[in-house]
Amino acid sequence: MPHVLIETEDHGVVTIRLNDPATRNAISDLPMVDAILDAVLDADRSPDCRVIILTGVGTAFSSGGNIKTLRKGGALQDELPAQTRLNYKRGIQRLPLAFESLEVPVIAAVNGPAIGAGCDLTLMCDVRIAAESAEFAESFVRLGIIPGDGGAWLLPRVVGFSMACEMALTGDNIDAAEAKRIGLVSRVVPDDQLMDTAREVARRIAVNPRHAVRMTKRILREAGCLSLGQALDLSAAYQALAHETGDHAEAIGAMIEKRTPKFTGR
Structure with a gap:
């Protein structure tokens, strides 16, 4: 099963869907990182692509890290701390660097919970549109770790330093309405209107030069x-x-x- 599903639509809109519902679209493992990078970089290189929409398959946008691989000896955490550092640099930390380099606009259509690294993935995008069922959490502290994928850099730039501190230091979930109030998303729509809304915004961007x-x-x-x-x-x-x-x-x-x-x- 492919880790991402790619659909090219009219007007140069490319929809990329995270496709690992068994882990609620966790993004910390290397195959998923590679799949996302390949998809967004291929779209960015295409002169026909005008806008990317990023969303998730199933009921979650992304649960963030795969809890099983966060244990010692997992894909990220090596017995040797120096190797763990390299695992992050060669793995999930490639995502924020790649998204920062993209020229094509990216819309996050947040179809459900976006937790930890999943929340940070939405922050890497340029426009964020949330379904009413969406939730967000900068929840690393609750696992005894820190935002290792760029969230500490991204979040304050989106919601401001004080709110970023509140989210990151409590690890609390916020609902879609609160996410809109603090500027984390630009709009909230009913779940069944999410993709239509994202496509409508994408097409309004795509018609421009x-x-x-x-x-x-x-x-x-x-x-x-x-x-x-x-x-x-x-x-x-x-x-x-x-x-x-x-x-x-x-x-x-x-x-x-x-x-x-x-x-x-x-």
């Missing part, structure tokens, strides 16, 4: 780690590229001529 969308995502990602001056310099460089695209000329022409633009990705 491909290069402009990708460069806009990159500047949004980079800006959080740059000074204002550095961000302006990068914006000027990207804008120079955008001005020379055929889609920019088409957008201006269509607006002047009051017609629907026909973008080609050039």
Whole structure:
């Protein structure tokens, strides 16, 4: 059984489904990490892909770590601590680095609990839409461990330092409504409307010029780690590229001529 299911839809939307319902889509084991990386990187390399939707098969988005492999001698925790460090670097820690490098926007359609590393996986995405049944928890502390997959870096940037501390230090679950209140997700919808809503948002992104969308995502990602001056310099460089695209000329022409633009990705 494949660890992820991939579906290419109209408008350049690629849906990737975590497909290990027996573990509630745990993502800590190497085969799942490899499958996710292959899927998102292949989509990002494709000029036809405009948006990725990431969701889970079954009733959970992702339970995070596979508890069985967190025991000493498991896939992550080696007898030698120095090897455990390498297991994290060569395993699950590749995910946040890969997601940070993506140019294509990623929408997390959170169809159920997103716990621990599963919560952090949603944070790696650009847009988060939750079903009413979704729950979130930065629950590592309850297992006597720390966020080992980048959550301590990601969470404060999404919900702010104080709320990130509350979530990470208590390990408490929050429901979808609270996730929206604190800005963890942008919207909450009934469970049976989740994928339709995610696709609708994806298509609204996908109709825009491909290069402009990708460069806009990159500047949004980079800006959080740059000074204002550095961000302006990068914006000027990207804008120079955008001005020379055929889609920019088409957008201006269509607006002047009051017609629907026909973008080609050039």
